[in-house]
Amino acid sequence: MALDFTGATIDKLIVHRVGNKMKGDEMVLSQRCADIRGDSLPTLLGKFFFQRIKENEAYNFYHINDIGFNEIYQYVKSIFCGLVSFEINSQNIAKQLYEVSTHPNIRTGELCIAFIKGVTLNGVVYDSVGIFKTESKESFLRISGDENKFTVEWEQGIDTNKLDKGCIVFNTQMENGYNIALIDSGSSIDTKYWTEDFLGIQKSNNDFNKTKTLVDACKEFTKKDYIGEKADKVAMLNSVVEYIKTNPIIDLGDFTDHVAKQANRSEELKFFINDYAEKKECKNIDNFFVNPSALKNIKRSIKNFIRLDTDIEIKINSSSEDNIKYLEKGYDENRQMHFYKIYFNEEE
Template sequence: MKIIVHKIGNKILGEGVGFSDEELHLDENTSEILQNYFLGSFKSEETFHFYSESYLSNNIAFRVVSAIFENNKTFIDNSMNIGRLLYDAAENPRVQGGELFVVLFKADSENDIDKIGIFKTEKREPFLKIFPNEHDPIEVDKGISLAKIDKAALIFNKDKESGYVLQVVDNNKNGDMYYWFEDFLKVKQRTDEYFHTQESLHIFKDYIKKQLPAEFEVTKTDQADFLNKSIAFFKEKEEFKLDEFTQEVLGDGILIKSFHEFKTDYEQDMQINVAEEFPINDSAVKKQQKHFKSIIKLDTNFHIYIHGDKSKIQQDQDENGKFYKVYFEKED
């Protein structure tokens, strides 16, 4: 592992940069701690690629990373180029300065490939230093927490012609949503099975919650039932097929036609193309599942969570107002 660290401030605030011209030389224990800290940042299977509005070679981050992969001897000089690019990207006074770590992870087996890591630390966390039996036994200091890095990108040396494969994380946006992803790296999500799973769930959720009640008379119970059926489909199947999905979840031909029209409009508005058949990515389903909670909110008094059989809940009305009947076999 080759590693170098630079100090990168905020350009708008005139904080400047501090470049190192030497790699860090770490003992085995420190090296292992840092490697776990850096690589432990990536929890999701969501992947990205470099892009440009014109030619891919016009993406500076892509060009610099390519140079390191092609010739490791340029590592130090090009790590500084990465630092300059990061500094120039700070066009918002809210962007915090910090340490920039550039790391080259060399392949350690036949099944592995070279990777370049770009990591930035920004936040400082307070911690205690304990000195037993001394006059001042406790000292308060600030440092970098190893719990979660602020910004990270890992570039895999594959699929260069389409902008490489990246994993990207920004845990400290601090008022600027675009600084790390767009202004600095200039990356887009790859249209892989994670993307198609994620977007298909987005589209159906939006259809059920927004378009369906606007176009048809449906109850909150019906909406909850559709959401439950949809997430169950994705959890139970290994492959998504649009026709099979719409038949099992929507069933009605008029609803299916309405959904197809909504999907087409959604893709045009978002300028994406979501496949009609693809392997389902379990990680994407798990991440999206939290947005598929089927909840009926009643004024400010009660929430009803619906997890299954909608026939066990019925809506009615009497002289006291609207009410729900809920049928059950046992109470826990």
């Protein structure tokens, strides 16, 4: 999912305070939208809301029975369709968050709900709804005064570089639970309470996530004991990259036969990928189209080198799948050390 916030503007913003229900914290609901007019405030808010979006992974609303039972889906849908006022829908979203805020580690914070215009998703401009929560407060000094005297005051506020959690829902694919981009909080507690209990979202079963899941499974496979030598593991991951680069459609059987042929581990790899995909709730991975955006990230994530404890790295490029045959590993009895021997014709 490719995102561009260059032309994005925050049309409406309302802020509620939501505490921990189990601790008896209060919930304070705003009745009107915040005044965000000004030269610098809209830009600052945009930076605050958009900077940590995980644009490489797409999500959608879901419910185990029917998507119509997902409360947040219904409130966001109402905002897009204009069925009920933006303010009322935002209050309902805040109430739902309060109901699920029962874990002892969940802190009181400000829930910001924004109606955003002009965000580009995969080359198309959409309206969107942003749902954000900030719990962390930072101390800062406010200095004011005139020519004769300065006053220093201590206050607490929100660090615009630290948004705790949030998501942006794009007004597309309504029947499938909308397209949703998530903010990376890095917390397992947030993953459970924010994404599952509150939002009710899941990773979209699209070609991006299938491509990513396939490669992640291969990377995990090389960490196991199926393949012994580090050079063979690098060679297999290089084969993964080359196969995906040259084959726009993935057939899992052909893929595993190709990338694991040198290690003679095709069947083990196929079973491992299917098992990994099932645990990640990624369906229909046997046949799908390669996602170009995922391919760019794959190239950056694959480590095609061998790092040695003598502060030397051996890089094995993926441009040739059989270049591993020019690398030979051995053991020197005199030095009591392992070594690599590299064959070549000319230095370049």
